[in-house]
Amino acid sequence: MFTIDAHLDLSMNALEWNRDLRKPVAAINEREKGLNDKPDRAKAVVSLPELRNGNIGLVVATQIGRYVAPENPLPGWHSPEQAWAQTQGQVAWYKAMEEDGGMVQINDLLSLEKHLKLWNDGTPNSSKPIGYILSLEGADSIITIKHLERAYNYGLRAVGPAHYGPGRYAQGTDATGFMGPQGHELLKEMERLNIILDATHLCDDSFWEALDHFNGHIWASHNNCRALVNHNRQFSDEMIKELVNRGAVIGAALDAWMMVPGWVRGVSTPEGMNCNLEVMVDHIDHICQLAGNALHVGIGSDLDGAFGREQCPYDLETIADLQKLPALLTKRGYTESDIVNMMHGNWLRFLRNAWK
Numbered sequence: 001m002f003t004i005d006a007h008l009d010l011s012m013n014a015l016e017w018n019r020d021l022r023k024p025v026a027a028i029n030e031r032e033k034g035l036n037d038k039p040d041r042a043k044a045v046v047s048l049p050e051l052r053n054g055n056i057g058l059v060v061a062t063q064i065g066r067y068v069a070p071e072n073p074l075p076g077w078h079s080p081e082q083a084w085a086q087t088q089g090q091v092a093w094y095k096a097m098e099e100d101g102g103m104v105q106i107n108d109l110l111s112l113e114k115h116l117k118l119w120n121d122g123t124p125n126s127s128k129p130i131g132y133i134l135s136l137e138g139a140d141s142i143i144t145i146k147h148l149e150r151a152y153n154y155g156l157r158a159v160g161p162a163h164y165g166p167g168r169y170a171q172g173t174d175a176t177g178f179m180g181p182q183g184h185e186l187l188k189e190m191e192r193l194n195i196i197l198d199a200t201h202l203c204d205d206s207f208w209e210a211l212d213h214f215n216g217h218i219w220a221s222h223n224n225c226r227a228l229v230n231h232n233r234q235f236s237d238e239m240i241k242e243l244v245n246r247g248a249v250i251g252a253a254l255d256a257w258m259m260v261p262g263w264v265r266g267v268s269t270p271e272g273m274n275c276n277l278e279v280m281v282d283h284i285d286h287i288c289q290l291a292g293n294a295l296h297v298g299i300g301s302d303l304d305g306a307f308g309r310e311q312c313p314y315d316l317e318t319i320a321d322l323q324k325l326p327a328l329l330t331k332r333g334y335t336e337s338d339i340v341n342m343m344h345g346n347w348l349r350f351l352r353n354a355w356k
Helices: 010-015 025-032 048-053 080-100 109-119 145-153 180-193 204-213 237-245 277-291 319-331 336-354
Strands: 003-008 056-063 103-105 130-137 156-160 196-198 250-252 297-299
Touching (some): 003 297, 003 319, 003 336, 010 056, 010 080, 048 056, 048 319, 056 080, 056 109, 056 319, 103 109, 109 336, 145 180, 180 196, 180 204, 204 237, 237 277, 277 319, 319 336
Parallel strands (some): 056 130, 103 130, 250 297
16 A cells, blocks of 8 residues: 655665665665664664555655754754754755655645656556655754745755754753744744644643644654653643644654653563554554544654664564554554555645645
8 A cells, every 4th residue: 555654764864874775675784784883783674675665655754953052962963054064965865866766855736746646657666766755853953044945945844843852943852841932933934934843852842832833734743642651752642632633644653662661772672562563553543542533643653763673663674564554454443444544645635735
């Protein structure tokens, strides 16, 4: 079944992990054998060929470049200008993949419909480009508000104002506090440009403030449920209900610590914690029960988002195994129409409405 994944850090993997994503996953992992600079070396699950194998023809692909103040212990760049430069390198990689024929940017309704026609023409996927919608995960790299329009002009269509910790425009995961005037200015400019607000990673204070100040289109590219894993990274039931009221779609994520309670990084294992794709369906089902329908949830896997097979469902060898989800959803009683919506239809309905 044609599938959309609303969150993949492709350029980060290409530039910071030095992965040639045109290669099969097996080739990427073979080349990384013996490397120990990152815990997920030789455990990758994402590449362009595996996306094609999994009929995942459209993704939301990120730029990411966090600014960290001197007292901030998180990894990141020491000035917004450095963070901006990092994201520009990531844009250059996407453009190089376009020139190579492996990817194509999707940034309006015309390009979306043209791409869908290509991917549903009945021919093999092996030579089809992966469509990507460009998103910015954390807005720290937007040096000034004027830089947002520059980013829009090269294709940026969604922005998450925060990532981890305190940010320049909003407060993120494990932080507290509000967005303030600069964040409000960012939201206003996003609304003017019709840039989608990605509510993922906003701390509770900034989440509610963002929704109070933003009247444009909102989604949550990769987020799970606090009721199942009690952490501020997750959405509370109240947050999920408000997103549903705003017409949002929430992408279920596959980072194991977000899927099962009690995960200890570097200690827990997917098998030991019984973390499989059924757990993803638990989170999907929770959102559907709160919404009263299957119209507000999709896939936002975050696979290879600084973790690999050591920290994702044990029954997922590569991202192509997302095709196991329809059978699992059928077993839970979801209809064919529900499953089509969750695999791609909800994201398409959202985009068609946002870009009409």
